[in-house]
Amino acid sequence: MAMIPCRECGETISDGAPTCPKCGIPSPGGQARLEIKRASRLMGALVPLNVWVDSNDMGTISPGNSISLTVAPGVHRIECQLLQGHNKGGAEEFHVPAGKHLTVNVSTSKWNGAPIFSAE
Ligand SMILES: [Zn+2]
Numbered sequence: 001m002a003m004i005p006c007r008e009c010g011e012t013i014s015d016g017a018p019t020c021p022k023c024g025i026p027s028p029g030g031q032a033r034l035e036i037k038r039a040s041r042l043m044g045a046l047v048p049l050n051v052w053v054d055s056n057d058m059g060t061i062s063p064g065n066s067i068s069l070t071v072a073p074g075v076h077r078i079e080c081q082l083l084q085g086h087n088k089g090g091a092e093e094f095h096v097p098a099g100k101h102l103t104v105n106v107s108t109s110k111w112n113g114a115p116i117f118s119a120e
Contacts, residue, residue, distance in 0.1 A: 004029050004073075004098055015098045016074025029073040029098030036078060039107035040064035047087075049108065049115070052079040066103075073098035080106050080115035087113025094119055 004015045007030050011022040020028035038049055038061045048060035051067060054077055058067055076096055081089030087108070094117075096102045103120040 002097065014074075016072070018072055027072055031070050032073045032096040032098055033068060033101040034071045034076060034078075034094075034096050035066050035068040035101065035103040036061065036080075037066035037103055037105050038063055039105060047082045047084040047113075049106065050081050050083050051106075052091075053077070055079075061106075071096055073100075078104060078106075078117065080108075080117075082108055082113040085113070090115045090117075092117040 002015045003012050006013050006020045006023060006028040008025045009023040011020060013020055013028050015029045017028055019026050036051055040063045048062060050060050051058040061067055073096055075093050077091055077093045079089060079091035081087060094102060094104055105118045105120060107116045109116060
């Protein structure tokens, strides 16, 4: 975690702080955007990929599509699983800095369906 100034009072705070300990405003580092993009495939792979962010169900994404959400700055856990058969799920944590837009690309293993994450 990085230390950043509060956007209201300038107090040095953690970029993951939900509220400023000095002035009390929410998201003192400013909001951040998180985009989760699913890789497109040349063949098949029409199985929906379900996505969870910090254990909240975000629904499914089809190949080549993405979902985007506003998050508090800080570390967020992204979990993905293909909704068919015995595909393996997987999760990884990403740090989303205050005021930034982080894109995380997700592809799936052709061997066991396990998600492979990479931040742009
Ligand atoms: Zn403040």
